[in-house]
Amino acid sequence: MSVKFQKAFGWTVDRRGIVWALLLCLTAIAAIGYLAPEMVWKLFEPAPAAVNEKQPSQQSTPRQAAPIVDVVSISDSEVILVIDSSQFFTVDGSQALKACVAALEELDYVESVLWVDEIPPLNIFGLRESFFPGVHASERQFEEAREAALAHPLVGGQLLSHDGETTLLMVKLNWFFVESDEAVTDGLRRAVKSALKNFPSNDFDVLVTGSVPMYLTFITSQEANRFKYQIIGYGMVLLMAVILFRGFRAVMIVAIAPTLGVFWTLGLVSYFDLQDNPFIDIVLPILLSMVGLTDGVHLMVEIRRQRASGLPEKQAAKRGIQKVGLACLLTSLTTAIGFGSLSMAHHRVIREFGWASVLGVIVTFIAVITSIPLACSTWLGKSIHHGHERGLIDRNLSRISVIIDFVLRHSRVVGILGIVITFAFTAISLTLRPDDRRTTGLPMKSEAARAIDHMDQAFGGLEMGFVEVTWKAEVPSDSPEVLKVVTEIDDTLRQEPLLGSPLSIRSFIDALPGDGDFEERMPLLELLPPPLKRAYYSPERRSAKIQFRVQDLGIAKYAPVFERVREECATIARNHPGFSVRLGGEPVRRWESLFQIVMDLVYSLGSASLIIFVVLSLAYRSLRLGLISIIPNIFPLAVTGVYLVVTGQTLEIVSVCAFTVCLGIAVDDTIHFLTRYEEERAELQASGGGSEREAIRRAFIGTGTALIMTTAVLVVGFATVMFSDMRDQRIFASMAGLTISAALFGDLVFLPALLSLFGNSDRSPDEPVDAGLDPEDGETTDAITSEPMSPATFDR
Template identity: 60%
Template sequence: MVDHPLLVTLFILLLSGIAMLGYTMPEQVRDWFKPAPPQQVQQGPAAPPKKQERPPDVDPISLTDADTILVIDSNQFFTTDGVKALRAIVEEIEALDYVKSVFWLDDIPNLNIFGLREPLVPNERASQKRLDAAREKTINHPLVGGQLLSVDGKTLLLMIKFDWLYVLDDEACTTGLKEVAKKVTAEYPDVKFSFMTTGRVPIYLTAVRTHNANKVKYQVIGYGMILLMAIILFRGISAVIIVALAPMFGVFLTMGIIQFFDFQDNPFNDVVLPVLLSLVGLTDGVHLMVQIRKHRASGLSGRDAARRGIQEVGLACFLTSVTTAIGFGSLSLAHHDTVREFGYSCVIGVLLTFIAVVTVIPLACRTWLGRSIHKGYGKGIIDRHLGRISVIIDLVLKKTKLISSLGISLTAVLILISLTLRPDERRANMLPEGSEAASALNHMDQAMGGLEHSRVRVYWNDQIASDSPEVLIAISEVDDLLNQESLIGHPISIRNILAALPGDGPPEERMSMMDLLPPPLKRAFYTPEYRQAEVSFHVQDLGIAKYGPTFTRIEEGLNAIAAQHPQFRFELTGSAVWRWRNLYQIVVDLAASLGSAAIIILIVLAIAFRSLRLGLISIIPNMFPLAVTGAFLVFTGQALEIVSVCAFTVCLGIAVDDTIHFLTRFREEQLLVDSDEEAIRRAFTGVGTALIMTTVILVAGFSTVVFSDMRDQRIFAIMSGLTIASALFGDLVFLPALLAQYAKRSQVPAMEESEAAIDQPAEETLVRD
């Protein structure tokens, strides 16, 4: 890396060219490597498909199919001006060229068995008495109360679908609709309406908009904080520039090359990955630069100082990159696509950042930039006060048995506390707190029983006629079961609709009235051709773990109903149910990621240091920071989420770096001195400055994201900062005690050859080693 600058420069240019292809033409490059489509093999004539009865060409009504939901709050829906304003709002919105349809109270099909038009909302000429009666009737309507109108009559929903061919900008789908509604309402000064938008489009747009804003803002703030802290700690601008060049180049390479894998739209990749790689690259860069500055200050040339720096910390940097890549790579075991892609991207990024560090920094040190990198060496805050911090080592070495036992027991206790973490997931966590989308989600929970819908599907075999009363009986039992649960909001099925028809009687009579229903209404929850029906219900965004007992009771109840109706099958389904079923997978993914990463890192360290004992000793300082962070989550009432799985694994990859640098220096010092305690002291003196500097810089970098309005990003930053800070404590307190207690020369078989070399001159020993 130092002796062949021309080859290194050409290699850097080659990597830069590959990255530029990723930025400019990734699709074309991906097409080059796509396998050719398989040739079609001619087969004999296919068997004619079995005829199946199909439902008629009817468009059933849907209470959930909307791109955007306009939420209107008011006590004046059923007043003369309120009715006028509502119809004017709907008319103006439907007139927009990009709006395909608006579904609201006036679009509810008739339940009048004679087919006479009887609108739920009277015209504006109706008396107030009639309007009040219409309000009660509307709230009690099975398709309206708790579905399109809250049971208190104060929240009304307009379900809006778009013609995407005419949608010209994102704001039209949210702000544009509200502006139209506000403009119409302004014509009725006595009417007080307030508007919010929610639904899949507003939620998605809010998440993307905030993500893009944070991507730029927090990278700029984070890099600025890192640069400022580096200048303060290094006390030399040229050293800071050289150290900063390496992670910048690593991020440039990574963000270009991951485009070939189509990972660039991952939310963690856009915001977290650049900052994370910058910090990882900065860690190795600081360790390397500290050594180079020391040798430059001792009088060596830029070339020789870079050579010695690579020789002394190059292996440690390589090991930290490998172990960090292993930690990140373990995320590939996760079942969540976002987590897996983030893991793959981190592995690519860590390896490219290591290449950037060991190529850019030595090369830059040979240029005019490297002439003054030693200026300010020994004058930094940490350099000047390192001697005072060294009393920690003296204290630790006096109480090795006590401190090592304390480290082991404390780590074990914190791990046990961390094991009490329970998985959970909320949709609002992906949205900035205080945003309209998050407020609308909360409002929908309170007013409508939740925005999200799930359902129970009811199937029956061909031994049951589709108009059999037993179908209605089974559906009614499911409906009764759901109504027993307080967290289940407003179940609706064909039973509710039939109950709203005039008259009363047993299921045989009610089922015979099915043909009186309008086809769009009848087939909204009932498809006799497919022998299935469904009961739909609302789910609040309270955290899916809270629904665990509820869904468990519902499934048990469905099994009991199925036992009474052997010709029927019942299925609890929906996005909320799917998330609940797969919630345990978060724990499985975390256990698989941390477990596999810890085992592989242990093996790598044992091989690298030729000592299983040192590999086992490294477990405590590596697991201690993770245990501290896990206990912190427990004590602060946090749950185990997808972002936590990513943060834990990332933290393991970063926390092991300091341990590796300390162990590497300890093994080198054991070759030069007879006393293990002296080797520990010299290891601390040798790497202490770099360890503290990197910790301060890393914590400062992550701390900037703590002020993000995205909860997931804040959690990730807090966990990372806490882990890195506690990792420094573990490496400066517990690791020296463990080494002094359990890694004595007589206990390390791999050191026998090294002990024999102690009698040789120091320089000869270093060369041979």
Template identity: 60%
Template sequence: MVDHPLLVTLFILLLSGIALLGYTMPEEVRDWFTAKPEPVPQVDQQKADKPRKVRETPPDVDPISLTDADTILVIDSNQFFTADGLKALREIVAEIESLDYVESVFWLEDIPNLNIFGLREPILPNERASQKRLDDAKEKAIKHPLVGGQLLSVDAQTILLMVKFKWMYVTDDDACTTGLKEVAKKVVTEYPDVKFSFTTTGRVPIYLTAVRTHNANKVKYQVIGYGMILLMAIILFRGITAVIIVALAPMFGVFLTMGIIQFFDFQDNPFNDVVLPVLLSLVGLTDGVHLMVQIRRHRASGLSGRDAARRGIQEVGLACFLTSVTTAIGFGSLSLAHHETVREFGYSCVVGVLLTFIAVVTVIPLACRTGLGRSIHVGYGKGVIDKNLNRISVIIEMVLKRAGWISKVGIGLTAVLILISLTLRPDERRANMLPDGSEAATALNHMDQAMGGLEHSRVEVKWSDEVESDSPEVLVAISEVDQLLNQEALIGHPISIANILSALPGEGPPEERMSMIDLLPPPLKRAFYTPERNQATVSFHVQDLGIAKYGPTFTRIEEGLAKIGSQHPEFQFQLTGSAVWRWRNLYQIVVDLASSLGSAAIIILIVLAIAFRSLRLGLISIIPNMFPLAVTGTFLVFTGQALEIVSVCAFTVCLGIAVDDTIHFLTRFREEQLQVESDDEAIRKAFTGVGTALIMTTVILVAGFSTVIFSDMRDQRIFAIMSGLTIGSALFGDLIFLPALLARYAKRSQVPAMEEEELIPDEPMQESLVRE
């Protein structure tokens, strides 16, 4: 890496060219290596000619939908059922529908007629109606199965307007949110006695809020965070050129990785877009600081840039390689996850960590040989950490004197904290991705209170061809599903064809009311019932309380559906919908990520045991690696947090940093143990050799993460707090528990005899090395 700068430069340019192809033309490159599609097999004509039951085609009817809206305009007031309130509502709807980019507004007056005689019975009466008639209309609207709890809250103080857009005419994002509210507010100003308040929610406002805040915070806190890291690095290094060279390596590693992984079509993976660059930056920065500290030390001792770089690579190159291998193998365990997103993240981590290692051991030595590296040693020994390292060495002396009980405390405390951390349970909320106090987050909470939740899920009911679609058993099965859902307190306002039929005049059991289904308007009938496909649905609301709270509810519902299915063998019942998907899949993502952490710890133990040819050192490394994760996990438990995707990602990122520092200390200890007679002296020299880099990387990273604590995004705050706490705890483990464990359990007798005989220098050379 040092002796052949021209070859290294050509190698860097080659990798850069490959990465640029990934940024500019990944599809074309993938096509070069993609196999041609196999010929389509011939169809078995005998099977093709086998007669099948031909199903009817559903008629061309546009069924109503209570959930199909781009934006939901939420109106709150206690004056809806007043003369002026009705006038204002109708005028608001008319004005919004007149906007050129609005396709439709679905609200109370668009509900189809339930009168079996076809007579129009409007939900909202004429504005000239008496107050008694208005009050009666309010009671009827609340009891209407398609209105109460769906478009009108049960206390009649919240009304929803379901707005759909003509996207070809939408020229401004604000038109989808504030534009609608401005139109509505303008109308209300004409009715001074009417007090309406407006908020927007739905998929478009939530998406826009999340994206805007994410982009704004990403730029803001990246600038602040990187600025803080740069400032702290300059203060600690006492030299700008050293900081620039160290920063070049992780930047180049991220550049290579984000370009090359696009060949695998992983670029849309949210973990790769957000977590992977942070992970690679931290791993690269950690190794880069360790390498630069050694190069600056030798440069300050009088060696040339070339010789200082050679010595630095010789001393920490193996440690950097081990950190990359262990991190890559550990995160490679993610490729065994059930979820495709997590598997892709695992593959990308392996590629990225190895490329970042290549960037560190090529860019930094090469840059040190250039004019940029002439002054990297300026300020060496004058930094805050360099000048006070001897004072900090007092901690090592204290640990060595009490190595026995400190090591026992470290093992016991780590075990206890791990047990506490294991009580964490996975969870996820949609509001967590929104800024605190934002309109979208407030509207989500309001929808939980007023409508039983914004999100909808459903039970799909299907029956075999052996059952006629107008069979009374169909309605019986659907009614049993309704009853099952109504038993659950967290399930809001189930609605199905059975609810609608029960609202029609007359009485009788479900099997006797099935004949009335043909009296329903087709758009209403086919909203929840499709006889041509032998299918019906039961829809219900889900609150944004955290998907973990719905785990027992969904489990009981599935058990109940299984019992109903046993009573109706020709029927199939499936619980589905976005909330159910999140319960099954996002829950599994968190479990997969958490499992990967355990796998990574075991793999790291095995790799270190092989690398150091000592199972004991591998076991010793577990404590300083797992202690910071256990501390952070305990913090989450005591603060009432759950195990979310963001928290597991923080664990994943910080495990790489903790492992890096531990390996650097162990590698240096192993080298020193072969050169000095005393184990305690080997620990002291290991601290002298890597202590500056350990403390420096910790201070820099904690300072960078601390800036994000003030973000208005909860997920970003959690990530920053966990990262800072984990990295700080990792330093404590490496400076307190690791030396104690080495002094207590890594005695010189553990060094292989042949290796000791070959590598320990003679007395004069040893004295020279000690002096140097």
């Protein structure tokens, strides 16, 4: 590493005017992003393109349109009210249910409500009759009505649970009249509760879910967590810093950098319109605070040492940034590489988080190397070294140094053990399997999540998958073979217990009276009302659809199910020339994306690890050091992988994100240790004394305080997110805390052993080491001067 390159960092102290201008400029740009980012968007909006109208001869001939029919669909509602009761088929219960529907339909923003009594009759010539008898009906009549409702293919298992005790009200909204988010959740619930007041004897339990409530629940929880956990996290970090530094002024200066980094990043991210990303809104601010605080602590520890040695404020700040600046640059570079590898992911949330994190790391690095030296070089830096000798870690560093003494005495055993454990843990981590659930992005105790769980039990799931059958033009749409193919697929789906309530034209035809072969049953299709028939059969497009429900058990559990269904469908298609069969739907799409989750992790970790290895090898001009750094960087990730395996967790999107982010953070401690090791080795060689192991020991003492400080602060900061009600955020926080803790162990135990074992040592690993212990009283001493050792000793 070039001495001139290190000294170049002194410009942040020598050129204060430029630093002030840079800080003010970035702050102003970020402030505009918070207040009015559209001002910048308008500058880059392209001019509207001229409209070239086609000549009549160029216009394409319109395709023959299918008849306009308002089909009955149970999968396109925006809000679902899940009502649970054992009294639907009683006089009071049926009247209460009708009153609930009437109350909903009176709301101007409710376009329609699909429920049991809105289903058309199976026969086109039949009249619609209510499934609920009149108020004077007997219990027997209500029981017969219940059986009739359950026998209807679009009611039993679809709008009414098989036990008859849960029903669904499928609500479509008229968004023109929706005035607030609260209206489509609490407003609907209040309308139903108000109607139920007239029926006090009924025990209706009402839950609201669906695509809109789930989205609003996610956004509401995200907004609540965004500020709550940031305040808690920052408060805990500040408290930990005060305890560790034992100097209020030093804490406030260190806090400037992460504060500016978070402020700048969120302001700049606003220009890119990256909303509704839980990682950017909640995790990124805490993550950048930790990253900025890590480098800030290392820089402050060094500046305090320089002040304690007697240097004035400006010289101490300049000397501190020159000694630590290069390490901060390398840590920011490798962290950005780790985050940047997320940009290769196929999942939009991860890609956006990756790019935002790269931007955040860059501006946070700028904040660290400018604001902290600038503040320390002024009157604020006069007393920052006060309390230096009373720091919790500094006072106990001599006790902690027994670790390095033990490691250097047993470097061969410790080094080989580190390699073996890392490879063994990595092998165990590779057994992780990917998974995905709809409710992972929702608070586990939220109403929307509880409703989904109830629908899993009562209906076989909220999500819908389908199998689409298409046929060639030479196959008549009224061919009995169409019904035969649909029936074979329907039978296949019914053999899978995890697939709930398959629904197709076969279901409706079977519900009609009569029996016979497919040639005799196919004409019955013409008796079905168009709203029912065309929901699952479209002769103009030569297609038919078989729909089924999927529970939120984790999509990995459906992998063998979907594999079997797909294989059976392929067999059916081969047995019926002219027909094509396709398995589709949102659950199927998520299943197909599971492999991509694993590949995203492999690509991101692999590419990031390779690039980091190259960067470290070039930075230290040593392939040997680059190879040595692999173990302490992979070890913490392997530990976290084993934790996931032991606790029975799976590899989810948040896990992929956390692994890559943790790699970027874990390598920071390694870089600071290696940088200090290189400096100490150069100084020892220049002075003509000391050994390779003495350089390792000095690096341990020189960086130990900052490494332990930053790890403690980082773990406490991430631990605050563990109180979140969002499962994804708790997983991310637990993985980050465990990885950072394991990284400290790897860098203070395995890394020194590997440097001693495989570095350019001037003695064999088994040769006794002068650990710097005075034989008389065991006091830690400088191996060169035999004077009592303190961290400031190494700055002479």
